[in-house]
Amino acid sequence: MSQHRERLKFIRPLEPFQVETPPISDDWLHEIKYDGFRTQVILDWAGARAFSRNGHDWSSRYWPIVAAAEKLPAKSFILDGEMIAPEPDGRPNFHQMHSRMVWNAEQLAFVAFDLLYLDGEHIRVLPLIERKARLWNLIKPAKGIIQYSDHVEGNGAAFFEAVEKMGLEGMVSKRRTSSYRSGKQDFWVKCKCWDVGDFELLGIRREPGKPAAAIMARGGRYAGTAAVTLPKGLRERLWKRVQEGRASKPAQRVPSAFAEDVEWVKPGITGRVKFLRGEHTLRHATLQDFKDGTQGSRPA
Structure with a gap:
């Protein structure tokens, strides 16, 4: 040719x-x-x-x-x-x-x-x-x-x-x-650009040397993880709520990589998450705040 x-x-x-x-x-x-x-x-x-x-x-x-x-x-x-x-x-x-x-x-x-x-x-x-x-x-x-x-x-x-x-x-x-x-x-x-939105908290994963990761869902589907970077008082309230509402398994299907080292929680906690816009799972996401059912948890 x-x-x-x-x-x-x-x-x-x-x-x-x-x-x-x-x-x-x-x-x-x-x-x-x-x-x-x-x-x-x-x-x-x-x-x-x-x-x-x-x-x-x-x-x-x-x-x-x-x-x-x-x-x-x-x-x-x-x-x-x-x-x-x-x-x-x-x-x-x-x-x-x-x-x-x-x-x-x-x-x-x-x-x-x-x-x-x-x-x-x-x-x-x-x-x-x-x-x-x-x-x-x-x-x-x-x-x-x-x-x-x-x-x-x-x-x-x-x-x-x-x-x-x-x-x-x-x-x-x-x-x-x-x-x-x-x-x-x-x-x-x-x-x-960044977006901020509300997601359902499924559980918390803690690994040594890393920020705790909040495992999030939206619309009944796993959405990704967000680093927990809350101020100390708010973070302690979240840990207390997680302890009180422990569940044996996640409320939604999640990737099998989360089988261990995760504290699953019962439905009812909503997290306010900052994340990169246009991604199809949460990326570079941080948990900014949370609320528990009707009881607000926003800092003054």
Whole structure:
């Protein structure tokens, strides 16, 4: 097979580092972090294909996007982006992803945020701001099902505040002059928003040298764990309540890893938990407060 007849190959994605606060200098641009599945869409002489973040061919699941990609005004390209299940207002709904992939793929959308190859040219070495300009020129005719990830330049703190108010998962900041390299790179960083919510306490796990972990459930299902970082007085009240309400087994199904070293409690304790938004089990979560049935336990 001659060189020009070879198919374009999947490129391992660039992965951002997670940071607590967004960069503030003007040489960064900022985009919404879309809550979906990282996807690479490739077009070459034999048609378009869509790949998962690990390089699995998911073209059949994403067939409407693959069909739309073949109508774009180019002979070959590699797009990097996120496959989402948009609500009517455009916000991604991660919980709809699986059912739409199986039953309603035409209700998915692909948000493109980078262009790695275009019509015979590897453009990963170009500055991001140039790649995005070419990306916009390529996909601006596509309506709805293939979208462009808009960005703002500078003002990272203000952008983060806006993202938080809109109830979105977070933001990704990228150096405007950066090239594209596979793997974790510090010239892309993600900053996630926090949420606070009420969860049912199933039990407490204590391990030497670690903060105690509260095992939490929501809506009758195991939701993850939260570190118990309560002030001393409140923590002592929680330990007393756990001792009084001991149970022989958890009120909900939990992972088998919790078989030992856990004090299970009877239903009735609600924990107020701070956690990273957009995760599908609790991550970096802390127990902020708790209440026991109708008896409040909030500190003054």
